[in-house]
Structures are given as structure tokens and as C-alpha cells.
Amino acid sequence: MDLNTIWEDFINRMKLDPAIIFAEKKLMAGIPFLYVSVSSHISIEQSTDTVKKHAVKAMKGKRLTLNLYFVRSEKNLYVYRMRFLVPQEKMFCCGNLCFDCIRFKDN
Template structure:
């Protein structure tokens, strides 16, 4: 059984590889950080690429408790590189005594 994080990455990968704005999409991990290498069509601007990345990530995260961390790295002509990560929220491991709504005391094991 796959986690929400793994399913979101698969959906995101599928969305980008099938998108008409990109000729080629490659995912690489460098020093443990995920990077996306996008070869865009000639008439696509960087702003359009970022919008496409955000929309694809939103579709991948739909119904999951994930957030997007995306940053532009560099480009060379039609090749754009972005660092894209889906962050999983941290769960509390103990009661701090502040009567929080998400207190560990209220969760089922």
C-alpha cells in the first residue's frame, strides 16, 4: 500500500509527462533532494511553466494533507530546473498541556 506522499509524486509525474507544454520531463534526486528537469516548447514562458507546475501539484495533492515546496534553480535555453518537494505535516508526539485542538490525547491509536 502506497502512502499519500508516494501517490502524490506518481500523480505529479504523470501530469507533467503528459502535459503538452513539455517535450521532456525528467525527475532526478541529487544529494537526496528531488529536482525536475523540464524541456519546454519554444513559445512557453517561465511564468507559464510555474503555473503548470503549481496546477499539476495541486491536482496531485488533492485530498491529501501535503504542501508544496517549489523553487526555481536555473535554466539553459528551453531546459528549466526546479526543486519540487511535497512536504508531509508533522504530527505531535506528546501533550504539551496547552489544550491544542490536535492534541495527541484526542487521537485513536
């Protein structure tokens, strides 16, 4: 699973939203930040809900979770620390007879 394609899909969805003027991902010290410029009548709560809505659509059908934290705002620009997280558990059998092998899980 390539997270770059998830990010591209997410950013493209954000740009199509009429309430969003500008959306961009910036990496700083290896941490992804989302810069969102919105219409002047949009509140921080509405902006956050919009970000979550489009992130859920971009993650649909994949085993990802969203980590979203509001960082700061300046007029109608909001900055979030945002990550798509991949599960930490094994999803396939590697053949090394591991004690936590996916074959031994009860579904």
C-alpha cells in the same frame, strides 16, 4: 501516505500536458529536482504555473504542501527544486499520553 505515488501521479500529469515536452525527477544528494523541458514559446512564468497546477492536482485530498524553487534554465529546459512536504504534527493517538495528543485539539 507514500510520496512515490504522489510523484508518479504528478510526473504522469506533466507528461500529458501539451506544453511539456519532457518532465523528470532526479535525486541529487537526497534532494529532489524537477527537470522540465517545454515548448519554445512557453515562458518561465507559464512553466512554473503549469508545474504548480499539476502538483496541486496530484496533492488533492491529501495533507501535503508544495515547496518549489526555480534553480536554473538552459534554453527551454527549466530546473526546479521541488518537494512535497508532509505535516509535522501528529495525526493519530499513539496511546503514550503525550502532552500534544491529537485528542486534546479543538477542531
